[in-house]
Amino acid sequence: DAVIHCEGLAKTYAEGPLRTHVFHDLHLEVARGETVAILGASGAGKSTLLHLLGGLDTPTGGEVYVAGQKMSALSDAERGRLRNTALGFVYQFHHLLPEFTALENVMLPVLLGGKALADAEAGARHLLEAVGLGHRLGHKPGELSGGERQRAAVARALVNRPACVLGDEPTGNLDEKTAATVFELMLSLNREQGTSLVLVTHDRSLARRLDRVLELHEGRLRELSTEEV
Ligand code: ADP
């Protein structure tokens, strides 16, 4: 039972006469409840891969299936809905909306999913409390510390109980101690709710804690053995 499955995945960026072939035949399957780290040098295509898995960009070849649904067969609205319900995104920079409070930022994906205001608020409160921000509900991102902002971003990614969280260096912008806290938070989600994690990271000590470690190198995904990580 795969939450994410892709076959023959290819991506070539074309800008005028310039072609960047990032990869041309990637295969990846992430089982429900599985945690996967993706390592790779800068420019290897890690962000590109995550964008394709999350339906934020379109592959030039191959297919991505999220929760059994073929992404290319969906309308933009359907893809948006699937992204909002089946997936959660955490980036290196939090991308919280500056004009909204922590509570409102976390409520937003629930409201976009069509839930009532009271449900959205209850869910958002619950998760912000779970990430240790119960006392910061009314703070705007500019009034939170870096770690608090990132924890709010994690709460936002998780509030719709996605089957899978896609993280692009989710702790990359944090000091070591805060990074560890945010990372533990994601792992506890995996343990308690069976949320799959696909995390791009360059931190091997974090990668080692996940079920599988893959390295993207010269357009190929290779599984690293425990000794190699
Ligand atoms: P990573 O996340 O591993 O650092 P990226 O996925 O960001 O790598 O980039 C992979 C390659 O694709 C790089 O050579 C990068 O320059 C190129 N690339 C990324 N995004 C674009 C884009 N929007 N247009 C053209 N080339 C891009």
Ligand code: ADP
């Ligand atoms: P850290 O030590 O984690 O970097 P800060 O020193 O930035 O944290 O902030 C300490 C606390 O003060 C945080 O909990 C944050 O929510 C609060 N805080 C920071 N800036 C503001 C602000 N402009 N308005 C209200 N609270 C703030």
